[in-house]
Amino acid sequence: MAEVVLNxxxxxxxxxxxLDNVTMTVPDGSFVVLLGPTxxxxTTTLRMVSGLDKPDAGNVMIGGRDTAGLTPAQRDVTMVFQQYSLYPHLTVRQNLEFPLKSPILQTPQAEINRKVGEVAEVLQISHKLDNKATALSGGEMQRVSIGRALVRQPSVYLMDEPLSSLDAKLRSDLRVELKNIQANSGATLxxxxxxxxEAMTMATHVGVLDNGKLVQFGTPREIYEDPVSVYAASRLGQPRINVLPAGVFGGAPYNAQSIGLRPEHIIQGEGEDSMVTRVERLGDQTRLHLVFKDHDIITVTDAHTNLNGGDIVKIRPNNPYYFDATGARVA
Ligand SMILES: Nc1ncnc2c1ncn2[C@@H]1O[C@H](COP(=O)(O)OP(=O)(O)OP(=O)(O)O)[C@@H](O)[C@H]1O
Structure with missing residues (x-):
């Protein structure tokens, strides 16, 4: 496994x-998640590391080696795309075996069988091993393409939204499995x-990209608890951080333009009146929709709350964030 450095x-x-002058270190054995809107x-960052595309400036080091001029194979990286890429005329087993059958690797058949069996089990496709790839659902095909990456042990795995086409249950199963695989194998992802x-549960580090610039890099907790900007703060947290004019509660720093309130920054039962517009019971979370001085706020509340639309709740901020006119954090 290997460290990846983008310079x-x-x-x-x-x-x-x-991409605009991105410098980032993906530590050896880490699980780095890149976050940012469309x-x-x-994806361009992954393509630079994989060698599918060349940077205009800067270089990528993998395991201490400058990769300029190296093909994807020479870089020893494996990429999983959002959209599955399988050999349609082969069975699931043959698709999974394919990367191990390369003449360079010379993997013994017993080892191939063991690896394919193990990966098929993790991905819950053991019962489909002898099916043609074309006789699978979209979610199954995607699992096979993840499997084709996992049978190998490259220096670095590059994955581009590999779980996005799967249903919610499978996605949450595979989140746990991918995290286990990474933690147990020491793979760099x-x-x-x-x-x-996915970012909060799997990542050891998160990189936040904004218009081609890396604006923050840190652990998921650091990004969540200590965001550098309103943009970074908005990338993590459900419900999303509430952003209101800075002076709405009073006491804002002189250079603040907006106040950012996560649910834990809003004390209920003290302060000024707000009106409940909706109580939204999501099962694992009960959301409280409020209007405060014409501003909408979404926070969370006790699952057993008796509040209803139209009720009045007092709220006050507790250690909120403040941002300046550019969106940068000032407090
Ligand atoms: N092959 C290409 N040709 C032209 N423009 C491209 C190409 N690849 C990327 N871009 C442009 O570069 C920018 C970054 O694209 P990129 O695919 O890296 O974004 P992304 O963060 O992965 O987005 P998404 O979440 O939609 O996949 C976009 O403005 C995109 O239109």
Whole structure:
């Protein structure tokens, strides 16, 4: 396994700046999740590491080796795409065996059988091993393509929203499995997702990309508890952080333009009146929708709450965040 270092990577497609001077270290054995909305540069980052595409400036080091000019195979990286890529005329077993059958690896058949069996079990596709790849559902095909990556032990796994096509139950099973595989094998993973639960549960580190710039890199807790900007703060947390004009509760720093309130920053039962517009019971969380001085706020409350729409609840902020006019955190 290996550390990956991106040094000042920039990449444009025509006038479109996909990456702007990104410097980031993916530590050996870490699970790094890249977060950001569509177009932030997440996939482009993976393509730079994989060697599928070349940076305009900067370099990528894998395991201390400059990768300039190296093919994806020479870099010893394995990539899993959002959309499955299988050999349709082969069975599931043959698809899974394929990466191990390379003449360079010379893997003994018994070892191939063991590895394929193990991966099929983890991905819950053992019963489909002899099916043609075309006779699978979309979610099954995606599991096989993840499996094709997992049978190998490359220096680095690169995964681009590999779970996004799966149903909720399978997604949560595979979150746990991928995390276990990474933790037990010491693999280095660079992983792209829109799904903040994946980021919070699997990542050892999160990189937040904004318009091709890496704006924060840290543990999921650091990004959640100590965001550098309103943009970074908005990437994690459900319900999303509430952003209101800074002075709405009084006591804001002079340079603050907005106040950011996560549910834990809102004390209920003290302070000023707000009105309940809706109580939303999600099972694992009960959300309270409030209107405070014409501003909507969503927070969480006790599962056994007796509150209803139209009720009045007092609220006050407790250690909120403040951001300046550019969105940068000032307190
Ligand atoms: N092959 C390409 N040709 C032209 N423009 C591209 C190409 N690849 C990426 N871009 C542009 O570069 C920017 C970053 O794209 P990228 O795919 O890295 O974003 P992303 O964060 O992965 O988004 P998504 O979540 O939608 O996959 C976008 O503006 C995109 O339109």
């Amino acid at each position: 000042g990577i920039s990449k444009s497609y025509g006038d479109d700046v996909a 177009g932030a540069g997440k 660079l992983y792209v997702t829109h799904d903040q639960i």
